[in-house]
Structure formats: C-alpha cells, structure tokens
Amino acid sequence: MTQPLLLDVRGLDGGYEPLQIFRKIDLQLAQGGAVGLFGPNGHGKTTFLRTLSGIIDPWDGNIFFEGVQLNRPGPRGSRRWRNFNYDAVTRRRMDAKAVARAGLIHVPQGNLLFPDMTVAETLSIAPYASSGRASASERLDYVFHLFPRVKERRTSKIRFLSGGERQMVAIGVGLMAAPKLLILDEPTLGLSPKLRGELSEAILTIRQSGVPLIVVDQDIAFLESLIDVLYLFDHGRISRRIEKADMPTHEEIMKLMFGEDHQ
Numbered sequence: 373m374t375q376p377l378l379l380d381v382r383g384l385d386g387g388y389e390p391l392q393i394f395r396k397i398d399l400q401l402a403q404g405g406a407v408g409l410f411g412p413n414g415h416g417k418t419t420f421l422r423t424l425s426g427i428i429d430p431w432d433g434n435i436f437f438e439g440v441q442l443n444r445p446g447p448r449g450s451r452r453w454r455n456f457n458y459d460a461v462t463r464r465r466m467d468a469k470a471v472a473r474a475g476l477i478h479v480p481q482g483n484l485l486f487p488d489m490t491v492a493e494t495l496s497i498a499p500y501a502s503s504g505r506a507s508a509s510e511r512l513d514y515v516f517h518l519f520p521r522v523k524e525r526r527t528s529k530i531r532f533l534s535g536g537e538r539q540m541v542a543i544g545v546g547l548m549a550a551p552k553l554l555i556l557d558e559p560t561l562g563l564s565p566k567l568r569g570e571l572s573e574a575i576l577t578i579r580q581s582g583v584p585l586i587v588v589d590q591d592i593a594f595l596e597s598l599i600d601v602l603y604l605f606d607h608g609r610i611s612r613r614i615e616k617a618d619m620p621t622h623e624e625i626m627k628l629m630f631g632e633d634h635q
C-alpha cells in the first residue's frame with residue numbers, strides 16, 4: 373500500500389469573511405519533504421498558513437494530514453449554508469488544538485510570546501510536549517543543543533531578549549511539540565545578517581534531522597537550501613510549482629512573478 377502524503381491540500385479557498393484572500397490552493401507535501409512558499413507581501417501566504425493550522429476556517433476545499441481529513445464539514449457543509457447560519461457551530465470546521473495534537477505545528481510570523489515569562493517557562497508550556505512522540509526533557513535538550521543562545525538565556529524574561537533570540541524561542545516552542553510538520557512563516561524577517569545566518573543554520577539543521585517543513589521566506593537562496601519544491605504564491609493563488617532540480621535564480625523568479633520590467 374502506498375503511504376499517504378504528509379499533507380494534501382485540495383482546492384482550498386479562504387479569507388476573512390467577506391473578503392476572500394486565497395483561492396483554489398493545491399499543495400502536496402510528501403512524507404519527509406519540505407516545501408517553500410514565495411510571493412509578495414500581502415498576497416495571502418500567512419492567511420493560508422493560518423488556515424492550515426486551524427486558526428481560521430477554510431471556506432471550501434479539503435486538508436488531509438497523513439490521510440486524515442482535518443477540516444470537518446459543519447452540519448451542512450456548504451459555504452452558502454454557513455452564510456445563512458452565521459454561528460460558531462456551523463463556522464467551526466477546523467479544531468486548532470486537534471491540528472496541533474496531530475503534529476502540525478505553526479510558528480507564526482512576529483513575536484507572539486509572553487514578555488513576562490522566562491525562556492524556560494515559555495518552553496515548558498509548549499503545546500502537547502508530552503504527546504508521546506518524545507519526552508519533554510529530550511525535546512528541551514534538543515532545543516538547547518540547536519540554540520545554545522536560548523540555553524544561555526533560559527532564566528531571562530522574553531522582554532529582555534533580542535528579536536532573533538525571541539524567534540529562536542518561538543521555533544523552540546514549536547519543536548517542543550515534536551512536530552510531524554513544522555510551519556515557519558518568515559522566520560528570519562527583520563533580523564541582522566549575523567542573527568539571520570545563525571537562525572538559517574539552525575533551521576537547516578532541523579531540516580537535516582528529518583523534520584518536514586513548510587517555510588515562507590523572501591530569500592530564495594535560503595529556501596533553496598531547505599526545500600524540495602517551491603510554490604509561487606501570487607494574488608492568493610499558486611501560480612507555479614517548481615521542483616528543486618528546476619529551481620530558477622532569484623532574478624528569474626522575479627521575472628516569472630512580475631514580468632520583464634521588474635526593478
């Protein structure tokens with residue numbers, strides 16, 4: 373019997389009612405694979421990732437994780453029905469906790485950690501650390517091994533950390549959940565070149581240790597070092613799927629997305 377894909381997204385539509393942000397997204401991720409999403413700011417990548425992790429509900433389409441459908445139809449499945457029945461029961465088609473418990477872990481863009489908690493406290497309340505996939509202390513050792521800086525700063529409050537250190541802690545929180553798929557949304561955004569290099573290396577190590585990834589980033593070379601397949605995301609649609617062997621240069625991708633005249 374063939375193994376199911378790790379993630380199989382079929383015809384996904386979604387957004388912030390009534391505003392549709394993305395449409396007809398198809399994305400497949402093989403077991404053990406890694407994909408990158410690349411596209412201009414504001415075209416809906418983050419909204420798509422928030423939908424995958426169950427923070428917002430899809431409007432249409434399906435999400436399968438290890439062959440199991442994550443989005444469950446409401447009492448009447450269609451979007452039209454939900455528009456007539458605007459209540460939580462019919463709208464809630466994804467369960468973010470169940471998604472995380474299944475092993476799909478999303479490290480969101482930006483700093484969403486609690487400023488007055490220490491690093492150690494933050495890592496200790498990571499979701500489902502005792503999910504059975506690895507013990508919490510093993511996970512903590514792994515995070516400290518990957519990010520020695522985080523280990524050094526474990527008694528510091530989050531508010532006293534630099535942006536890069538916070539990002540390392542945020543990824544650490546994701547790793548504490550022993551992810552079967554880790555989603556990283558612009559992990560190196562706004563970091564100094566030095567921290568960016570440090571973080572990129574750590575993410576590469578995570579990848580080399582076999583953790584499947586979905587990564588959004590604006591740096592094609594960084595994505596290329598991590599992924600097997602690149603999806604170009606353009607005005608809420610996947611405009612192209614590119615295998616690693618055919619990976620264009622940054623310049624070529626700019627031309628593909630914006631035409632010959634881009635600056």
Ligand SMILES: Nc1ncnc2c1ncn2[C@@H]1O[C@H](COP(=O)(O)OP(=O)(O)OP(=O)(O)O)[C@@H](O)[C@H]1O
Nearest residue numbers: 388391393411412413414415416417418419420481
């Ligand atoms: N909570 C929200 N309610 C309504 N509209 C939103 C909300 N969050 C984002 N948007 C809008 O959805 C569109 C897509 O934003 P999104 O953050 O998904 O894009 P993105 O491609 O990830 O860009 P970026 O890299 O800048 O985050 C934008 O026009 C944005 O203003």
